[in-house]
Amino acid sequence: MTADRIDRRYLIMPHAERGMVVGLFGGSFNPPHQGHALVADIALRRLGLDQLWWMVTPGNPLKSHSNLAPLSQRLAWSEKVAANPRIKVTAFEKTLGGSYTAKTLARVKALNPHVHFIWIMGADNLKSFDKWQNWQGIACTFPIAVIDRPGATLSYLSSKMAQRFGFARLDEDDAGVLWRKRAPAWTFIHGPRSTLSSTALRAAGAK
Numbered sequence: 001m002t003a004d005r006i007d008r009r010y011l012i013m014p015h016a017e018r019g020m021v022v023g024l025f026g027g028s029f030n031p032p033h034q035g036h037a038l039v040a041d042i043a044l045r046r047l048g049l050d051q052l053w054w055m056v057t058p059g060n061p062l063k064s065h066s067n068l069a070p071l072s073q074r075l076a077w078s079e080k081v082a083a084n085p086r087i088k089v090t091a092f093e094k095t096l097g098g099s100y101t102a103k104t105l106a107r108v109k110a111l112n113p114h115v116h117f118i119w120i121m122g123a124d125n126l127k128s129f130d131k132w133q134n135w136q137g138i139a140c141t142f143p144i145a146v147i148d149r150p151g152a153t154l155s156y157l158s159s160k161m162a163q164r165f166g167f168a169r170l171d172e173d174d175a176g177v178l179w180r181k182r183a184p185a186w187t188f189i190h191g192p193r194s195t196l197s198s199t200a201l202r203a204a205g206a207k
Contacts, residue, residue: 006072011095014053014088018114021048021179024142025120026055026093026101029074030067032081039147040087042191043120046175047145052120054082054089055104102134105141116179117142123188124149130160139165143178144186161186 016022023043029036040052056074069077071091078089093104101119108117119142121129126146129135138144139161162169168184170177175187 006075006091006094010056010075010089010091012090013092013108013111014051014090016051016112016115019116020050021116021118022112023047023049023052023118023120023145024055024105024108025052026057026104027122028059028068029054029056029078030069031074032078034081035149037081037083039120039122039149040082041084042147042189043118043145044084044086046172046189046191047118047120047178048176049086049118052084052087054078054087055093056089056091058091058094100133102132102137102141105138109141118179119144121146122149123147124151126159126161135161136164139168139184139186142183143181144183145175145178146186146188148188148190 023040025036025040025043027036040054043049044052056071056078058071059068071094075089075091082089096104096107105117105119119138121144123146132138165184165186168186170181170185170187172187172189175189178185178187
């Protein structure tokens with residue numbers, strides 16, 4: 001695999017059988033690290049997932065792309081970090097002609113009407129969630145599981161998302177049945193946290 005060539009298997013949406021519970025975990029993963037793997041592991045266990053789609057995005061519209069590694073490189077890194085066989089590393093978003101989450105989720109829902117999806121988000125992203133395109137539409141597409149991250153434990157109290165959809169919050173003890181809930185529905189899951197961050201790793205690599 002070269003920096004400008006992506007294996008076709010990554011551009012095809014992963015297959016999920018009817019009735020499966022699938023987590024959608026998207027990000028730039030620039031680079032991916034054990035903090036991401038920890039979020040994925042917590043989601044698999046606490047949400048009772050059959051699969052987790054590790055969705056490597058072409059680029060985050062809210063972030064600069066100046067230090068963004070090639071998509072093929074980020075896919076290769078992700079394969080090494082996401083070792084669980086239930087995790088499917090994918091870049092199918094590249095074929096959608098854009099990287100806005102609302103568009104991606106709408107497409108996923110249209111093509112998989114009999115699969116139960118949960119959008120998985122690190123708590124550090126909850127603070128800026130209201131800046132995402134059609135963020136309220138995202139919240140009304142699939143249930144959302146927010147996984148705790150260092151320095152973001154209390155973000156669910158102050159975020160616009162939590163304030164707007166406070167009525168739809170599910171106790172984390174019931175996270176295992178989140179997939180049964182009709183969106184909007186969300187939960188905040190506490191647990192082990194990793195201090196690793198892609199920003200810090202890029203800075204360390206530059207040095």
